[in-house]
Every structure is written in structure tokens, then in C-alpha cells.
Amino acid sequence: MSTPAELRAAMVDGFAGDDAIGDPAWRAAALAVPRELFGGSFFAPVPGSDPTAYRPVHRTDPRWLEQVYADETLITQLDGHVRPEDVTEGAVTGTPSSSSTLPSLVLSMWQQLGVEAGHRVLEVGTGTGYSTALGAHRLGDGNLTSIEYDPLVAECAAAAIRAAGFAPRLIVGDGLLGDPDGGEYDRLIATCAVRYLPPGWLHQVKPGGAILVTLSGWGFGFGLVRLVVTAPGEGTGRFLPGCTSFMIARPHDRPPRQSISLLPGEERPTRIDPEIIATWTGSWVAQLAAPSAERMGVGGHQILSDVATGSQARTAPHPAGGWTVVQRGPLRLWDQVEDAVEAWQRAGEPHQEGFGLTVSATGQRVWIGSEDGPGWNLPI
Template identity: 70%
Template structure:
């Protein structure tokens, strides 16, 4: 039975190689060398069946702690931007705000970034420092700049990196502004999600350089894209296969949620089955169509509330096996969603990996197939 950290780490690398496509020998070597247990410490685990979702602390060194560290899973290390496992002895409700991301995703993204020896990398979101350590091991600490917005998280990551023998350049600040002092960079990798690509990044990554980032929104659609900077301020790329989710960057998060008051509005039959927006790519399409709306619901009964205008849309079944939509406010949210879903379905309802993205001074456009295909332009 494997019980030491080295044995468990080696077993995890074997699993990631066999099951998760860890094909690059240099990244396998990094995974085998970097001790994840140094970066985790105490963490939260979800209390099964709790509503609203609650989390209980798991103490470093306790029964099963080391085995969990070397399981391919995300370990939550902070709630609501302030609550740490050390702050509570029992279950506590909250929203995850920092974590040690599952190793397979971290390593897959480093592989997808297509780095080479000598490349200078800007990492957005130091988090626990584990991903930063992997990059420093592979590329050399002098080539890694990592930005973390939370001072307490940054301080702990710095201490963990020192313990692990790494000293990359660490910055406490808004990662959406990048770090101009050490630009230009050959690569940028983000371990948080964004609604729109920060314009600063497009001027700090050199032309020909690449940006790997997860796009998300308030409907919790996610898409991992690899963009190439074509000239200062402009980039284009495609969304990658697979499923990826990250906590959204704090400045891009939705306003505080309030219990919605659903008001009367205009009613009509819905043209699409509302359940389509619960599919991975269907959620993505709906989010592109109504980018400032939050979606609440399950199955065919959906509620959209627009944070910018207060507009609402909600669906309910009718007595003939169809659906009725009620809308009010200056935006007809469900009209926007239906138009987008029908455009997506008209080209075969492709998976998200058939989407691309172009960003320039005119905004951000997500498209299907090629740059002349149907798409949606969002403001930067």
C-alpha cells in the first residue's frame, strides 16, 4: 500500500499519464518533482446533501489528508474571499473563492500553452502556488511572473514556493491589469475565468505569443480558449476540446444576488425547448446571447434576470407539452437566447470546440466554424 508522499505522487503521475493525457515527458517530470502537499495545507470539503451548500474543514496531516492531496480533485482553500479552513471548526456556508485546482487540469493547461525553453510566462492567479511551481520547475523560476489579487493568498503561496525551493517573481495586484514592468511575455496562462479578455494582456504578450484563458459568465458557461496575439491589442484563436471551469475573476463576478421578484410580463409560446440551455454548449450559447444575465433553474423551467437592465424572462410548461415564456423589461432576453440557439442549431449544433474568438479594438467576437460564421460580439 502506498502511503508516502513520493509514492502517492508517483502513482498520481502514472494515473494522469494513462487516463488524462499527460503526454509531455517534461511536464510528467515536473508533476513527479513538485510536492503538492506543500501547497495545500488545510482545505474544505463539501458536506453531502447540504442546502445551501456547506463546507467542513479538513486538517493538514489528518486521516486521509495526504491521500486526498494526491487524488485528482480540486481542493477548496477559501470561501467568500475571506474564510479559511483555520477560521472554523464546523460546517460553514459560502462560495469557493480560492482552491488547489485538480492536477490533471493544471497540467493539461500547461501542455496546451505550448511553451518552449526560454519562454517568459505571465500567470494570472497564483492561488496556492502549485501551478506556479510546476511552471518554475519546467521553465526556470526566472521565466515565471505570477500575479495574485488576494494578499493573504499571495503571502501563503510565497511561503509554500520558498519551502518547495522556488523563487519566481510574485506580484500582489489585479491580474486583469497584467504586470507591465516585466513585459513582453511569450505566453500568458490564467487560472481564473474572465467574461471578456482584458485589453492589457493584448499589449503585454508579444505578437506571435499565446494566451490561454477560460471564458465564463453569470450563466456558468465555460470555454477554454488558446489565442495568438496577432499585433498589439489584437488576438484570435479557438476554443479547445474538453471541459474546464474556474472561479471567475473577482472584478468580473456578478453583483450580489438577491431573491428575485418575478413580475408579470408579455407571454408567448417558446420556440425552443428551454432544457437546451442546460447542455454544456447550449449554456455557452445562451450566455453569449445574454451576457449580462444570470440564469436560475433546472430542466425546462428557466429564469433569466439581467443585472444591467432588470429585464426578466422565465419559462413554464403549457398544457399541450410545450413551453410558455414570460418576458418584461427593455431586453427581450428569451428572444435573444432563442435567436442564438437557432443560429447554432442551423449549423448543426456543434460542440464548443468548433467555436473561435477574435478580440480587437472593436470588441470581442465569438464565432462558429470560421471568422465569417455566425457569432456574437460582446463589449470589452
């Protein structure tokens, strides 16, 4: 049976050849931080379940330690309150609301952030505290502040971070509001996703400093962006390669709704295959175009629903070929999506890394190619 140190070394060896985590200083951090202190009990997805069911894995499970070092995300909370300890029998369904992000992603994000000795960093989303401990190892306790929204999650993280021998500054609160004491940060890293950049972040990070965050929304599209602050409240940057997703920051989550009833509306043929908005970049484009809409459905049956206005769009395959869309309400959600998908197709269907973001006094705009390319305003 391998020891934690052996499993840790094997995990870091497994990252060899991955340039995204080639920095020896971050590898040293991964070798030094015992992930088993941050894992505790967690939820493992039940293979083949739909919707995904989760079964609790506890320290007493013979494969617990091996799973802790499997370079997987360890889900530690569902639906904002359900912990593995709460599940006494069988498996449960729910939406992950806290986790220890998979180590290779944490390390590559820390590396992409581009920190240097002496930098002051603000982390939003302490979670289990694993990424915080890595950051504290690299930067020194005094240079790192981490904010967690959920008080119980924050309490567990604080204990784990202490047990691992680190003492960064920890805050319980809404990280979207930034450091409550204000701050002059060189870098900000978020391990929860946001619908738009919280304006305060671009004031708390100094001009020349950088923010690394995943943009997301209610359409399940994701894009990891590295934004350089150009002036107080302003910044620009490009989205990065890869397929990074994070749970959305709690204040940016979709509004609660009753189960959806599909109502009549105006019907027409669609110009695009609806399934495209269920692909990695298609969902991203659709979300940019209709940011107030929640997306549901599978395959050619896509549903967009805007709770605030009651606007709906739903597509279906047509028996004679092609697809139709039924739209109702003040927002023509499908028209918005179709125009955006066609603009993206004309631009050559780039992956998220072909997009950029500019934040200015007048708003936040995601664009394709360059600032004067096709673009969409974020719902700030």
C-alpha cells in the same frame, strides 16, 4: 502508509496514456513538486448536499495526504474570505473563491499553452501556488511571473512556493491589468475565468505569443480558448476540447443583488426547450447571447435576470405541453437566447471546440465554425 513521494508517483502514473499530459518535462515537474505544501487545510464537498456544503479537512485528518494526491481540486477559500480554519463546527455553504486546481488539468493547460525553453510567462491567479511551482520547475524561476488578487491567498502561496524551493516573481494585484511593470511575454496563462479578454493582455504578450484562458460569465457557461496574438491588441484562436471551468476573476464577478422577485411581463410560447440552456454548451450559447444576464433555475424553469436594466425572462412548462416565457424590461433576454440557440442548432450543435474567438480593434467576437460564421460580441 504511503509516503508523499509514493503518492505523487502513483498520481503521475495515473496520467499515463493521457496525451494531454504526455510531455515528460511536465510529468517531471509533477513528480518534483510536493502538493502537500500547497494543500494545507481545504474544503471537501459533502456528497449529495444541495446547495453544495463543504466540510474542512485539516492535516490532522487521517485521509488528508491521500486526498491531496487524489487529482481533485482542493478548495481553499469560500466567498472571498472564509478559510477552512475559520470553520470550527460542521459544514458550510458558499462559493469557492480560491483553490489548488486538480493537477491533471493544471498539467494539461501548461502543455496546451505550448511553452518552450526560455519563454517568459505571465500566470494570472496564483491561488495556492501549486501551478506556479510546476511552471517554475519547467521554465526556471526567472521566466515566470504570477499575479494573485487576494493578499492573504498570495501570502500563503508565497510561503508554500518558497518552501518547495522555487522563487518566481510574485505580484499581489489585479491580474486583469497585466504586469504593472509592463512586459514582453511569450505566453499568458490564466487560472481564473474572464468575461472578455482584458485588452492589456494582448499588448503584454508579443505578436506570435499565446494566451490560454477560460471565458465565462454570469450564465455559468465556460470555454477554454487558446488565442494567438497576431498584432498588438489583436488575436485569434479556437476553443479547446473538454469541459474546463474556473472561478471567475473577481473584478468580472456578477453584481451583487437582492433576492430576486419575479414580476409580471409579456407571455408567449417558447420555440426551444428551456432546459437546453442548462446543458454544457447550451449554457455557453445562452451566455454569449445574453451576457448581462445572470442565469438561475432548474429544468424547464429557467430565469434570466439583468440587474442593471431590471430585464427578466422566466420560462415554465405549459400544462398543455411545451413551455412559456414571460419577459419584461428593455432587454428581451429570451428572444436573444432563443435566436442564438437556433443559430447554434442550425450549425449542428457543436461543442465549445467548434467555436473560435477573434479580438480586433473593433471588439471581441466569439464565432461558430469560422470568422464569418454566426457570432456574438463579448461584453467588453
